[in-house]
Amino acid sequence: MKEAYRIIPVYAGDVSGVASALYELGGMVVMHDPSGCNSTYNTHDEVRWYRKESYIFISGLNTRDAVLGNDDKFMEDIVAAATGLSPAPKFIALCNSPIPFLNGTDFRGIARLLEKRLQIPVFYVKTNGMHDYVDGAGRAFACFANRMLPRSCEKVASLDPVRINLLGMTPLDFADYQNVENLKKQLERAGFTLVANWSYGSSFDEVMTSGQADVNLVLSATGLPLAQKLRELYGQPYVMGLPLGSLAKVLYENIKKAARGEEYCVNPALELLSGEDREEGKTLYLIGEAVLAKSLAYHYVKDLGFHRAVVLCPLEGSKELISPEAGDLLTEGEEELEEFFKDKKNVSILCDPLYRPILPSGAKIYEYPSLSFSGRIFGEHFPVFF
Amino acid sequence: MLKRIGPVNGRDHSQITPEGAVCIIREADFPKPFPWELEYNCPVHENWNIVHTGRLIPECHAIYVCNDNCLRGVIMTADEMKGEQQFSAVMPNERDSINGRLEQVTIDGVSRVIDRLPYRPKAVQVFLVCMHHFVGADERYIFRQLRERYPDIFFMQCWMDPIMQKVAKTPEQKQRYQMMLPVQPLPENLFHVNVLGDDLPLPASCDIARLLAGHQMILRQVQDCQTFAEYKAMGDGWLTLVRSPLAVYGVSRLSRASRRPYLYLSVPMTYEEIRLRLTELMTLVYEKEDENRETSVAKKLAAEEVKAFAEREIPECEAAFARLREKLTGWSVALDYLGCVRPLSTARLLLDHGIRVTKVYADAFDPIEEQDYLWIREHTPMLSIASTNHPRARYVAPVERGMKEKVLAIGPKAAFFENTVHFVNQIESAGDWGFDGIKCLISRIEKALQEEKDPESIVPLKGLGWENCVE
Numbered sequence: 015m016k017e018a019y020r021i022i023p024v025y026a027g028d029v030s031g032v033a034s035a036l037y038e039l040g041g042m043v044v045m046h047d048p049s050g051c052n053s054t055y056n057t058h059d060e061v062r063w064y065r066k067e068s069y070i071f072i073s074g075l076n077t078r079d080a081v082l083g084n085d086d087k088f089m090e091d092i093v094a095a096a097t098g099l100s101p102a103p104k105f106i107a108l109c110n111s112p113i114p115f116l117n118g119t120d121f122r123g124i125a126r127l128l129e130k131r132l133q134i135p136v137f138y139v140k141t142n143g144m145h146d147y148v149d150g151a152g153r154a155f156a157c158f159a160n161r162m163l164p165r166s167c168e169k170v171a172s173l174d175p176v177r178i179n180l181l182g183m184t185p186l187d188f189a190d191y192q193n194v195e196n197l198k199k200q201l202e203r204a205g206f207t208l209v210a211n212w213s214y215g216s217s218f219d220e221v222m223t224s225g226q227a228d229v230n231l232v233l234s235a236t237g238l239p240l241a242q243k244l245r246e247l248y249g250q251p252y253v254m255g256l257p258l259g260s261l262a263k264v265l266y267e268n269i270k271k272a273a274r275g276e277e278y279c280v281n282p283a284l285e286l287l288s289g290e291d292r293e294e295g296k297t298l299y300l301i302g303e304a305v306l307a308k309s310l311a312y313h314y315v316k317d318l319g320f321h322r323a324v325v326l327c328p329l330e331g332s333k334e335l336i337s338p339e340a341g342d343l344l345t346e347g348e349e350e351l352e353e354f355f356k357d358k359k360n361v362s363i364l365c366d367p368l369y370r371p372i373l374p375s376g377a378k379i380y381e382y383p384s385l386s387f388s389g390r391i392f393g394e395h396f397p398v399f400f
Numbered sequence: 401m402l403k404r405i406g407p408v409n410g411r412d413h414s415q416i417t418p419e420g421a422v423c424i425i426r427e428a429d430f431p432k433p434f435p436w437e438l439e440y441n442c443p444v445h446e447n448w449n450i451v452h453t454g455r456l457i458p459e460c461h462a463i464y465v466c467n468d469n470c471l472r473g474v475i476m477t478a479d480e481m482k483g484e485q486q487f488s489a490v491m492p493n494e495r496d497s498i499n500g501r502l503e504q505v506t507i508d509g510v511s512r513v514i515d516r517l518p519y520r521p522k523a524v525q526v527f528l529v530c531m532h533h534f535v536g537a538d539e540r541y542i543f544r545q546l547r548e549r550y551p552d553i554f555f556m557q558c559w560m561d562p563i564m565q566k567v568a569k570t571p572e573q574k575q576r577y578q579m580m581l582p583v584q585p586l587p588e589n590l591f592h593v594n595v596l597g598d599d600l601p602l603p604a605s606c607d608i609a610r611l612l613a614g615h616q617m618i619l620r621q622v623q624d625c626q627t628f629a630e631y632k633a634m635g636d637g638w639l640t641l642v643r644s645p646l647a648v649y650g651v652s653r654l655s656r657a658s659r660r661p662y663l664y665l666s667v668p669m670t671y672e673e674i675r676l677r678l679t680e681l682m683t684l685v686y687e688k689e690d691e692n693r694e695t696s697v698a699k700k701l702a703a704e705e706v707k708a709f710a711e712r713e714i715p716e717c718e719a720a721f722a723r724l725r726e727k728l729t730g731w732s733v734a735l736d737y738l739g740c741v742r743p744l745s746t747a748r749l750l751l752d753h754g755i756r757v758t759k760v761y762a763d764a765f766d767p768i769e770e771q772d773y774l775w776i777r778e779h780t781p782m783l784s785i786a787s788t789n790h791p792r793a794r795y796v797a798p799v800e801r802g803m804k805e806k807v808l809a810i811g812p813k814a815a816f817f818e819n820t821v822h823f824v825n826q827i828e829s830a831g832d833w834g835f836d837g838i839k840c841l842i843s844r845i846e847k848a849l850q851e852e853k854d855p856e857s858i859v860p861l862k863g864l865g866w867e868n869c870v871e
Contacts, residue, residue, distance in 0.1 A: 064856055
């Protein structure tokens with residue numbers, strides 16, 4: 015039964031994804047929720063909350079207002095908060111937990127009314143607390159780009175160096191900030207110029223210049239809807255994957271090809287590992303976010319001696335990011351994963367440590383804790399990929 | 401814990417005024433000094449939540465039936481306290497929630513979890529959520545089905561429905577009542593007095609325990625029970641004591657049903673109120689010891705015993721205060737509602753003894769504190785009351801401005817907002833009570849003055865007192 019979870023946790027939810035994505039972009043995020051969403055988010059799904067402030071609030075919805083449809087209170091409270099903060103938020107993003115979804119709250123209408131009163135952009139990120147962070151963060155990035163970025167951008171024609179944006183970089187997938195610093199240096203050494211980082215160690219001003227980039231590098235599934243939006247807005251191509259080991263060179267070549275308008279491979283790790291579903295040989299199973307897991311799969315097969323790598327992805331919006339030909343699988347719920355590994359002996363599995371209770375006892379586990387799954391429990395051991 | 405979080409924003413918040421987030425007590429409404437608005441959530445999580453409280457019952461499993469966002473918080477709470485073996489979940493999806501299948505998914509999901517557990521729990525707390533209210537799920541049907549399927553298991557009908565908490569019973573109140581239901585009346589034991597509904601145990605050194613011991617009576621608390629059977633055996637207590645306002649609802653219902661008395665002993669900090677509460681307790685004791693004894697006689701006996709007790713205790717408290725006053729010269733004190741069950745009573749006690757309390761962090765007060773509120777209004781009208789969840793609360797004294805010197809905080813929220821390394825790290829008055837509690841508090845303040853602690857590595861951790869595996 016996919017709904018039953020005996021022992022493993024669930025991934026961070028969509029509302030946490032929204033807040034994480036927009037955290038540093040200068041706006042205000044309001045979760046329409048009775049209680050708990052913000053606490054869960056800032057305790058377990060966020061590493062910045064103590065030292066780096068952000069305008070993130072919950073509405074404290076109560077049953078009377080929910081049943082009677084008293085949206086006025088919600089709006090008045092937002093107006094009061096937004097006008098009392100200095101500097102004023104550059105935008106307001108609304109998102110919500112299940113009850114406003116069940117009672118059909120008209121968030122788009124509320125956003126229009128608020129925008130009229132406050133004279134700052136207000137948009138709704140469609141959530142309902144029933145989806146995972148990939149869905150929430152992906153929507154938040156795309157909504158922000160759709161509402162806030164200039165429609166066109168004049169940029170210098172030169173492709174030397176190639177200018178890139180990093181998409182899908184949030185602590186939920188890359189909790190240790192060293193990832194950001196190292197990746198920036200690595201890309202500079204490889205001859206690229208970084209335009210905007212979406213959005214860890216970033217800012218409103220930085221992401222607003224995204225149109226200057228030639229190519230977008232998508233680092234996690236949370237960045238894919240944004241990549242599609244930027245292609246629509248500015249015609250920017252995108253390449254997916256993490257520049258790890260020998261995959262780095264492949265990615266760089268494809269980024270340059272994309273910048274020059276030549277034929278290129280969008281997701282090299284996916285395409286180059288496709289068709290490698292051999293039944294024999296040393297196999298690594300990877301559980302987790304699809305872009306990251308597929309990049310690690312490539313790295314372990316091409317650089318670290320594995321013959322085969324299979325990605326098991328329990329997250330939404332990932333169907334196009336895995337390869338059934340390579341044996342990859344979208345999974346749902348704890349039991350499906352437990353069943354998958356039931357008869358597998360002496361397997362190697364790369365995953366968050368909290369998957370351990372449902373994996374075979376003899377399995378060799380490569381522990382890659384992720385903020386999106388085990389939260390802050392393994393805070394000292396978040397992986398540094400670059 | 402990881403602390404490198406990238407460059408800190410360069411935003412200048414110096415223009416944000418504390419208006420709305422802080423007020424002076426002279427102008428503060430009681431019991432709710434701040435209106436309900438958008439809420440900020442500060443990174444202080446040492447309080448217990450329903451997961452921690454639920455874990456007090458031995459041989460009990462918890463199953464939460466809710467969606468991703470809500471579920472995540474409670475699952476991670478359980479995992480951080482290494483409680484994953486006693487915690488499971490059912491996560492209905494969008495379709496389940498809107499197509500009328502929620503009851504069946506709840507029943508089947510809970511059943512599936514129980515069937516797959518490596519052990520058989522004696523009791524299960526099943527938590528339904530806001531969503532169950534809004535789709536009109538039939539709670540009685542759900543639990544009837546579960547009890548039919550698992551007649552050997554004691555099911556507790558709990559709720560994680562914060563949408564009700566501002567206008568009806570809170571999830572904590574309902575959970576604590578359900579947790580009391582296994583304690584059904586057994587033949588009375590005149591030497592057993594129960595403490596129910598509190599997170600932290602009353603220490604053996606507390607006034608209540610010592611006075612009862614003088615009458616050969618012992619306190620029995622859930623924290624001492626090793627098995628579910630031991631917990632049920634508490635049903636032989638003739639009197640139930642409760643300190644937490646969240647448990648009064650449950651204890652009063654239990655008392656009505658069992659026809660046995662209960663006493664709400666909120667945690668008073670002033671000498672006069674402590675004496676008053678102890679006298680109430682001892683009156684019941686004297687009445688119970690001789691059921692033919694008239695109440696007025698019992699009251700007189702109780703008052704005499706408590707007076708003698710207080711005459712021994714108060715000089716010790718006063719001596720401790722004299723020491724403390726000297727050590728706190730030049731210091732100001734801030735305290736919060738997490739650290740102190742009765743923040744206003746605590747502030748009053750300290751102010752009355754010459755300690756410079758400047759700020760109380762609380763978003764609302766227990767009405768039982770009204771006399772303390774009035775006393776402080778009269779004697780220290782400029783005392784600040786600060787909200788912890790107002791949208792501007794974070795910006796009144798942002799941590800970016802650095803550590804404060806010569807500020808002592810009592811409670812983790814005061815420690816965070818005051819950004820001080822000198823703080824008493826306690827929640828719920830550390831479980832202490834009465835004159836003993838005053839002496840313990842003074843001792844902790846003295847210790848906090850001597851040692852420095854890093855609030856950032858302490859106050860974000862959940863459930864003070866439980867094991868915590870956050871690295």
